[in-house]
Amino acid sequence: MLLSSVLLPAWIAHRKSRSADPAEPVHHLHRYVLFATVPCAVFSVVRIPAYAWLEMPYWHPWYEFGARLTGAPDNQYASLGPGALLYTLQGSSLGLGYYVLFKRHSLLNAVLFLGGFLSSIYSFVFPVYGRVGMPSPWSWHAVAWGAHVFMALSAWYTPRFFQTCWPRLDRVTRGFVAVALAALLVTPSAFAFWKATAWQFPAQHRIDQAAFGRLELVYAQGSAALDISASEERMTYRLRLGPRVFTSYIKRALALDARNVEIRGRVMEAERTLAWCAAHASELPSARASIGQAEAYASSLERLNFTEIQIECVGPVEALERVSEATPVLLLWDARVTLVGDREAQEQRRRGHAWARVRPGKLVLSEVSSDRM
Numbered sequence: 419m420l421l422s423s424v425l426l427p428a429w430i431a432h433r434k435s436r437s438a439d440p441a442e443p444v445h446h447l448h449r450y451v452l453f454a455t456v457p458c459a460v461f462s463v464v465r466i467p468a469y470a471w472l473e474m475p476y477w478h479p480w481y482e483f484g485a486r487l488t489g490a491p492d493n494q495y496a497s498l499g500p501g502a503l504l505y506t507l508q509g510s511s512l513g514l515g516y517y518v519l520f521k522r523h524s525l526l527n528a529v530l531f532l533g534g535f536l537s538s539i540y541s542f543v544f545p546v547y548g549r550v551g552m553p554s555p556w557s558w559h560a561v562a563w564g565a566h567v568f569m570a571l572s573a574w575y576t577p578r579f580f581q582t583c584w585p586r587l588d589r590v591t592r593g594f595v596a597v598a599l600a601a602l603l604v605t606p607s608a609f610a611f612w613k614a615t616a617w618q619f620p621a622q623h624r625i626d627q628a629a630f631g632r633l634e635l636v637y638a639q640g641s642a643a644l645d646i647s648a649s650e651e652r653m654t655y656r657l658r659l660g661p662r663v664f665t666s667y668i669k670r671a672l673a674l675d676a677r678n679v680e681i682r683g684r685v686m687e688a689e690r691t692l693a694w695c696a697a698h699a700s701e702l703p704s705a706r707a708s709i710g711q712a713e714a715y716a717s718s719l720e721r722l723n724f725t726e727i728q729i730e731c732v733g734p735v736e737a738l739e740r741v742s743e744a745t746p747v748l749l750l751w752d753a754r755v756t757l758v759g760d761r762e763a764q765e766q767r768r769r770g771h772a773w774a775r776v777r778p779g780k781l782v783l784s785e786v787s788s789d790r791m
Contacts, residue, residue, distance in 0.1 A: 420487075423507065443518045453580070454513030455603055457532070457573040461509055462606035464568045468561040475618065477610035478668045479548055480505050493622065493761045498614060502607045512536060513573050525574045532570035537563045550712045551671040551719070619761065622667045626759030629664035629674055630766065635753055637772040638726050642749075644776065651738045653685055653693055653731040655749065655772075659702070660724030666760045673722050675758035676702040678765075683751035685731050687741050693733030695751065702727070738776070746773050 433444040443450065465476045480501030481492045487504060490496035512532065520527045540562050545554040587595065635657050642655035662674040679702060683695035702725055705718035729751065741747060749772040756765045 450514055450517040453517060453576045454510040456576045457513040457569040458506060458509030459603045459606055460572040461565050461569040463602065465561060465565050466609060472557055474558060474561060475668060502610065516573050523574065523577055528570040528574040532573055533567040537566040546712060547710060550709050550715050552669055618667055622761045625664065625666060626762045629759055630757050630764050633674065635659050635768040636770060642774060646735055649735060651693065651733055651735045654728060656726040656728050657751065658724050658726050662725065663719050663723045671719055672760055673705040673719055675704050677756045677758060679727065679755045681729060681751055681753040683729065686748040686750060687745060690737060692737045692747060693731035695729050695731035697727055697729045741776050743776055746775055748773060
């Protein structure tokens with residue numbers, strides 16, 4: 419959209435210099451651009467009641483628009499502002515398409531193009547690419563089609579208003595109408611910023627904190643192995659992190675990301691240390707990379723809801739030789755991890771322990787505990 423906006427003046431100048439037909443759209447683009455801003459605003463204004471009744475915030479795609487353009491984090495003001503600008507350019511270009519593509523700006527053409535054709539594309543594309551991980555019930559489709567019909571009606575009526583009604587208005591009435599039109603154009607962005615501050619961010623804060631709070635890091639049953647060489651013994655076991663999947667403010671299924679994972683631990687027998695343990699990961703596998711592909715994203719969420727982290731333990735073989743199969747050994751771990759939700763990140767420390775017994779080639783779990791610090 420930005421590239422098109424940059425190239426548009428050059429194309430307009432070229433066409434105007436070559437066009438001898440006064441009816442060609444290039445000679446009326448300045449008016450068409452003005453007209454097109456009205457249906458763009460109407461499309462969002464009529465969806466405000468849908469937010470109030472059904473909690474369907476129309477501005478949630480704006481974050482993705484802005485994040486892709488600027489690289490700013492999603493669901494922040496830094497991505498909402500540029501996203502609102504891109505939305506306005508995109509929405510206005512659709513209205514502009516009606517004025518440019520159709521020689522007759524009739525109500526039928528407006529309803530068929532903006533209310534029917536664009537609605538069908540919207541209902542097909544957004545659930546597949548823009549609403550991955552989110553439900554798209556009949557109410558969502560009904561709101562989208564209804565908003566496009568209102569967009570079509572306003573696109574059809576706006577030129578008629580300025581051509582027939584506007585010239586007959588006195589100066590005071592024109593001032594009131596201009597203020598009303600300005601309020602209409604500002605309302606979608608103003609309402610989005612207001613509700614993002616007053617509702618979305620506090621709601622998502624509670625959701626993120628609840629997701630952080632229910633996460634557990636526990637011993638994965640039956641995951642331990644034991645390898646003894648001439649000089650050292652190696653034990654490996656896995657810790658299971660989860661559940662990671664939660665539902666965001668727009669009812670999208672997301673998986674908590676985990677970064678800077680640092681785990682230290684020991685294997686103990688009574689007061690003796692049998693082995694020292696460690697694991698590190700700069701980032702655990704994330705489902706967000708596949709958020710543009712519905713099937714791959716659903717599969718990633720299911721696979722990553724509980725993620726296992728392998729812990730490597732190394733110690734002298736002499737320490738293990740005195741441990742019998744009847745003697746319990748204690749696995750201790752202390753973990754630090756930065757959890758990343760939809761809007762917020764939180765560093766947490768988890769520690770826990772598991773009792774096990776040594777068997778040939780493995781450790782057999784007998785009891786486990788995990789505590790949050």
